[in-house]
Amino acid sequence: MGGARQLGVGVVGAGFLAETRARCWKQVVSAGIAGVASRRRKRAEDYARRFDIPAVFDDLDAMLASPAIDVVDLCVPNSLHREMAEAAAAAGKHVICTKPLTAYTGQDLPEDASDADVGGRDRGEMLRVAEADARAMVDAAKRADVQLLYGENWIYAPAFRRALGLLAKADSVLLEMRGGECHSGSHSPYSRVWRHTGGGALIRLAAHPVGAMLHLKRTEGLRRSGKPVRPAWVSAETADLSAVAGLSADELRVAGEWGEVENWGCAVIGFDDGSRAVAWGGDHVLGGMESGLDLFASNCRLRLSLSPNDMLSAYAPDESVFDDAYIMEKIDSGAGWTTPMPDEDWTSGQLGMCQAFAANLLDGVAAESDGELGLEVVRVLYSAYVSAVEGRRVVLA
Numbered sequence: 001m002g003g004a005r006q007l008g009v010g011v012v013g014a015g016f017l018a019e020t021r022a023r024c025w026k027q028v029v030s031a032g033i034a035g036v037a038s039r040r041r042k043r044a045e046d047y048a049r050r051f052d053i054p055a056v057f058d059d060l061d062a063m064l065a066s067p068a069i070d071v072v073d074l075c076v077p078n079s080l081h082r083e084m085a086e087a088a089a090a091a092g093k094h095v096i097c098t099k100p101l102t103a104y105t106g107q108d109l110p111e112d113a114s115d116a117d118v119g120g121r122d123r124g125e126m127l128r129v130a131e132a133d134a135r136a137m138v139d140a141a142k143r144a145d146v147q148l149l150y151g152e153n154w155i156y157a158p159a160f161r162r163a164l165g166l167l168a169k170a171d172s173v174l175l176e177m178r179g180g181e182c183h184s185g186s187h188s189p190y191s192r193v194w195r196h197t198g199g200g201a202l203i204r205l206a207a208h209p210v211g212a213m214l215h216l217k218r219t220e221g222l223r224r225s226g227k228p229v230r231p232a233w234v235s236a237e238t239a240d241l242s243a244v245a246g247l248s249a250d251e252l253r254v255a256g257e258w259g260e261v262e263n264w265g266c267a268v269i270g271f272d273d274g275s276r277a278v279a280w281g282g283d284h285v286l287g288g289m290e291s292g293l294d295l296f297a298s299n300c301r302l303r304l305s306l307s308p309n310d311m312l313s314a315y316a317p318d319e320s321v322f323d324d325a326y327i328m329e330k331i332d333s334g335a336g337w338t339t340p341m342p343d344e345d346w347t348s349g350q351l352g353m354c355q356a357f358a359a360n361l362l363d364g365v366a367a368e369s370d371g372e373l374g375l376e377v378v379r380v381l382y383s384a385y386v387s388a389v390e391g392r393r394v395v396l397a
């Protein structure tokens with residue numbers, strides 16, 4: 001690809017993540033969305049109109065046949081990641097795949113398996129299947145000589161980039177990392193069904209801090225010894241905190257009725273240099289989206305607040321003042337003190353990620369957040385599910 005050429009992005013899906021990506025790709029000078037494909041053509045057409053996208057394709061195959069597409073940006077449910085990534089790679093297109101790279105959604109069971117069969121599947125089998133799918137994606141990209149870019153936005157968040165720079169400058173060794181992502185819970189019925197999500201708070205939310213932590217230790221190892229520091233074992237707990245004893249449904253102000261997936265998960269990760277990380281995800285936290293990392297290093301300490309942050313604080317005596325103005329993710333009232341986020345696409349790293357991925361692909365440079373990282377995150381998270389059910393530390397193969 002030549003330096004002056006615009007990278008042609010094909011967005012697959014037209015839902016929540018695709019909206020974010022459309023806003024971000026619009027701001028990347030060296031790239032543009034050349035087309036969209038989604039399940040319902042009508043929704044794809046509406047998306048194309050709103051974001052001024054020149055082509056709507058009937059399906060992924062039609063998109064892959066277009067010479068205008070250099071990379072597909074998969075914004076589709078987890079169960080479709082592997083087959084779509086493999087098809088795109090086989091057609092010679094680069095692939096951006098969001099988190100999680102893969103998930104266990106019952107792909108090894110007969111089609112008529114019930115939701116309970118999928119959610120109740122042996123956790124060791126879940127780990128085996130999800131990891132094999134992720135490995136297949138990495139291998140398909142290698143075979144086709146295209147890049148598989150893992151869409152972990154935390155790695156491109158401005159706070160994370162600054163932290164990486166300071167850790168390198170100080171030549172720090174991370175002793176402990178703590179981090180999580182939590183909010184008051186998804187109200188989508190899909191988020192409660194293992195078949196759709198591949199798990200609960202761990203896979204939906206903790207995937208972000210886990211990806212960031214694995215990347216930090218990988219980078220540190222390469223800097224200090226030329227070899228990545230890797231996760232060696234995982235010990236985890238999961239729970240449904242909406243079902244705490246003695247609590248009635250009308251007392252609960254966070255999302256309830258979780259059923260088969262956990263709404264709280266916490267994993268302790270041991271690395272092969274002896275350092276530790278504690279990562280959690282939760283749907284039980286009021287007060288807006290909380291995403292952050294606390295880094296305890298050999299010679300410094302860093303605290304990253306992706307959300308909320310206090311770039312802007314606002315006070316309004318009641319919610320009528322800001323009316324329906326958007327404040328931040330998972331805050332639906334502007335009453336009292338709030339922290340309206342000036343630009344969530346920037347602070348979350350979504351924009352920086354699109355900019356970096358475009359530069360990587362146009363320059364032929366490997367992305368920092370790659371398929372191998374996505375694979376390692378899948379391995380850690382499903383090992384966490386094994387640990388939580390079996391009540392033991394799980395050593396990573």
Ligand SMILES: NC(=O)c1ccc[n+]([C@@H]2O[C@H](COP(=O)([O-])OP(=O)(O)OC[C@H]3O[C@@H](n4cnc5c(N)ncnc54)[C@H](OP(=O)(O)O)[C@@H]3O)[C@@H](O)[C@H]2O)c1
Nearest residue numbers: 013014015016017038039040043075076077078098099100
């Ligand atoms: N920060 C992050 O990195 C982040 C944040 C949110 C979500 N995600 C990830 O993004 C992915 C999508 O989540 P979402 O929240 O955007 O879901 P969503 O709002 O339900 O959107 C999914 C989109 O995929 C489309 N789709 C479904 N099957 C398809 C098919 N066979 N071919 C083409 N399109 C198809 C859907 O079509 P219809 O419109 O017809 O339903 C919908 O437009 C998930 O993997 C999720 O984990 C990542």
